[in-house]
Amino acid sequence: MTGDYPSRSNAALFDVYLRLRPSYTPGAERFLDVEATQEGDYPTHITIKPPANDHRKRAIEKFEFTKVFQEDAAQLDLFQSTGVPEIIEGVVGKDRGQGRDGLLATLGVTGSGKSHTILGSKTQRGLTQLSLDVLFQSIQSRIVDTSKDDDVLQSLTVSDVSEAQMMTASNFLELTYGDGTASTRASRATSRAATPMMDMSFVSGAGANMRKHMPRLSTLPQYPEVQDIQVDCDTSSQYAVVISMYEVYNDRIFDLLISSSSKSAIQKRRGLLFKSTELSPDRKVVAGLRKIICSSLEEALLVLETGLVERRVAGTGSNAVSSRSHGFFCVEVRKRPERSISCTWKSSSFTIVDLAGSERARSAKTTGSTLAEAGKINESLMYLGQCMQLQSDNSDLSKPSIVPFRQCKLTELLFSNSFPSSSASGNTALSLRNHPHLTNGSSDRRNPQKSVMVVTADPLGDFNATSQILRYSALAREVTVPRVPSVTSSIIAGAHGASVPGKASGRSSPTASSEDLEAALAEIGRLRAELDIVSVRYDEEVRRRREAEASWSAATERCEMIENEVRDEMWGEFEARLEMETRRWRAAAEEESERNDQRMDQKLDILARGIEVQVYEDPAATEDDKVRELEDENERLKRKVEELSREKGLRSPSKKMRVLKTRKWEGSGIGFEGSP
Numbered sequence: 001m002t003g004d005y006p007s008r009s010n011a012a013l014f015d016v017y018l019r020l021r022p023s024y025t026p027g028a029e030r031f032l033d034v035e036a037t038q039e040g041d042y043p044t045h046i047t048i049k050p051p052a053n054d055h056r057k058r059a060i061e062k063f064e065f066t067k068v069f070q071e072d073a074a075q076l077d078l079f080q081s082t083g084v085p086e087i088i089e090g091v092v093g094k095d096r097g098q099g100r101d102g103l104l105a106t107l108g109v110t111g112s113g114k115s116h117t118i119l120g121s122k123t124q125r126g127l128t129q130l131s132l133d134v135l136f137q138s139i140q141s142r143i144v145d146t147s148k149d150d151d152v153l154q155s156l157t158v159s160d161v162s163e164a165q166m167m168t169a170s171n172f173l174e175l176t177y178g179d180g181t182a183s184t185r186a187s188r189a190t191s192r193a194a195t196p197m198m199d200m201s202f203v204s205g206a207g208a209n210m211r212k213h214m215p216r217l218s219t220l221p222q223y224p225e226v227q228d229i230q231v232d233c234d235t236s237s238q239y240a241v242v243i244s245m246y247e248v249y250n251d252r253i254f255d256l257l258i259s260s261s262s263k264s265a266i267q268k269r270r271g272l273l274f275k276s277t278e279l280s281p282d283r284k285v286v287a288g289l290r291k292i293i294c295s296s297l298e299e300a301l302l303v304l305e306t307g308l309v310e311r312r313v314a315g316t317g318s319n320a321v322s323s324r325s326h327g328f329f330c331v332e333v334r335k336r337p338e339r340s341i342s343c344t345w346k347s348s349s350f351t352i353v354d355l356a357g358s359e360r361a362r363s364a365k366t367t368g369s370t371l372a373e374a375g376k377i378n379e380s381l382m383y384l385g386q387c388m389q390l391q392s393d394n395s396d397l398s399k400p401s402i403v404p405f406r407q408c409k410l411t412e413l414l415f416s417n418s419f420p421s422s423s424a425s426g427n428t429a430l431s432l433r434n435h436p437h438l439t440n441g442s443s444d445r446r447n448p449q450k451s452v453m454v455v456t457a458d459p460l461g462d463f464n465a466t467s468q469i470l471r472y473s474a475l476a477r478e479v480t481v482p483r484v485p486s487v488t489s490s491i492i493a494g495a496h497g498a499s500v501p502g503k504a505s506g507r508s509s510p511t512a513s514s515e516d517l518e519a520a521l522a523e524i525g526r527l528r529a530e531l532d533i534v535s536v537r538y539d540e541e542v543r544r545r546r547e548a549e550a551s552w553s554a555a556t557e558r559c560e561m562i563e564n565e566v567r568d569e570m571w572g573e574f575e576a577r578l579e580m581e582t583r584r585w586r587a588a589a590e591e592e593s594e595r596n597d598q599r600m601d602q603k604l605d606i607l608a609r610g611i612e613v614q615v616y617e618d619p620a621a622t623e624d625d626k627v628r629e630l631e632d633e634n635e636r637l638k639r640k641v642e643e644l645s646r647e648k649g650l651r652s653p654s655k656k657m658r659v660l661k662t663r664k665w666e667g668s669g670i671g672f673e674g675s676p
């Protein structure tokens with residue numbers, strides 16, 4: 001026997017339990033056996049051997065789990081022995097303690113009993129209903145009454161870090177199943193403002209106007225009962241229970257508490273983001289969920305049933321009613337000190353995950369969109385398997401394994417908050433060195449999440465699909481090859497047995513050579529066994545390589561897709577900015593030219609005004625001025641005449657004579673002005 005995979009339980013993110021389902025397939029060969037243990041203990045090891053018609057592998061594989069639950073295990077056995085009550089106690093946070101998040105998930109081939117384990121059946125409750133029952137009966141007396149106190153709803157809404165729409169269960173049920181008369185009132189509850197509470201007749205079914213499609217509490221299974229199971233709570237605190245539900249379908253997150261019953265709503269079904277928010281910068285949350293405050297088990301069960309109806313189911317060849325999405329049911333337990341209600345609410349969550357079944361698309365006879373769904377489911381489960389297997393291979397703690405959890409939404413949701421320090425720094429992969437179990441985290445860190453994985457298997461089901469899941473989920477694995485005595489060694493053994501002392505024929509016995517032969521045959525047998533082991537490992541390496549190649553090509557495709565998206569986005573942004581800049585530039589140019597025109601007009605004005613100054617004419621002369629001017633002129637001319645006269649008198653006698661003659665003539669009455 002070769003112990004080639006060491007136990008990883010110390011470093012594991014999950015405690016891994018195996019549950020076998022009863023199987024009634026007639027004529028099917030059982031390929032899985034449980035190793036016996038002492039009376040009263042749960043077995044921890046199983047072996048699987050390939051069916052007789054599988055000629056490729058003769059090796060037997062042995063797997064270790066935290067516990068193995070056999071076919072006769074009841075729901076209550078599972079509930080108690082997987083430590084779910086302890087998880088609930090951690091979430092509740094007894095003795096003023098900080099709560100501790102919990103995660104319960106199921107993994108298995110389609111039809112192996114995951115939903116049966118987590119959600120139960122028509123007659124039996126599943127681990128989810130049992131958990132809710134234990135939670136409410138443990139804290140019921142300390143739950144705040146949101147129907148009487150509007151401030152409570154307000155304070156719960158304000159303390160929520162995930163941009164959620166909070167409402168009370170009665171408002172939610174009225175909104176979902178009511179006849180619309182109260183919908184206005186109820187829809188107001190989705191806002192962040194406090195709203196008036198409604199009476200509880202809705203839950204009790206007393207309000208007649210509703211409730212055609214509402215699940216009836218009386219039809220829900222009551223068995224098994226858990227009255228005698230209670231967990232300790234913090235007696236100095238008051239509590240509120242807030243429920244949300246979502247599914248991961250085709251790698252997108254959808255709210256299950258927003259009804260898509262109308263066609264338009266289906267078309268508009270909006271994916272949600274898993275991101276850090278303003279109030280939660282170091283921790284990723286599913287943002288924008290609808291969250292329902294439940295103050296009783298009945299309310300919580302009705303909300304759960306409503307979400308389950310919403311969850312997408314589609315029939316496939318593998319299972320008539322099969323989960324086609326990974327379903328997440330989150331119970332947030334919020335608490336604050338009873339005496340100082342001004343304190344903010346502290347919150348811890350219990351998340352229950354019903355994973356979609358892995359299946360071989362070929363064997364499931366799926367086509368079209370269902371085939372695409374199956375592809376996405378298998379891809380996400382392959383990534384989950386890789387994350388889990390990396391832990392299983394992490395034997396050497398000095399070499400930290402990197403958990404590549406950001407490859408798909410499922411692993412991101414399951415793992416990113418398991419390592420608070422890593423997610424805070426925005427790493428795209430997690431190192432096991434940062435695992436809270438392995439480091440001394442600082443005191444202000446959240447308590448490490450407690451996680452339980454229940455692997456379900458049908459021992460008479462599909463060998464290949466089941467063995468693949470067991471390989472990556474088990475805590476440890478060993479491979480062995482049964483020694484089948486060969487014909488030759490039997491003959492030799494016979495011959496050797498015949499050559500006993502005393503029966504010698506007298507001739508020298510061929511003991512030495514037969515011993516050599518026997519040793520050689522033993523060696524051949526050993527080598528053959530080793531060869532078988534190597535060939536099993538080789539097959540497995542080939543499978544892992546194929547998976548790695550598939551994951552690589554999927555990652556490459558995703559990268560290309562993201563690159564194209566980023567390119568398109570950037571191109572769009574660039575064009576929009578260019579357009580905006582062009583418009584801005586044009587507007588600026590127009591403004592500039594307008595300004596220039598104005599400036600030119602102003603210049604022309606100034607110029608025109610300047611010309612007017614140059615052509616300025618004196619105002620028209622008045623009469624007096626003209627008279628004065630004429631008198632001046634007259635005066636000037638008289639002086640000139642006198643001057644000329646004097647000049648003439650001083651010249652020749654003939655000239656004098658002429659003057660005298662002129663005076664004579666003037667004496668006749670015709671003379672110059674002023675003359676006698």
Ligand SMILES: Nc1ncnc2c1ncn2[C@@H]1O[C@H](COP(=O)(O)OP(=O)(O)OP(=O)(O)O)[C@@H](O)[C@H]1O
Pocket residue numbers: 020021022108109110111112113114115116117121319321322323324355356357358456
């Ligand atoms: N432990 C069990 N005891 C009795 N019946 C079981 C058990 N496990 C599974 N079954 C039955 O087997 C059928 C298939 O189981 P279930 O729907 O839980 O499978 P599943 O793994 O959730 O499948 P899928 O992944 O397709 O949703 C159901 O009818 C269920 O009641």
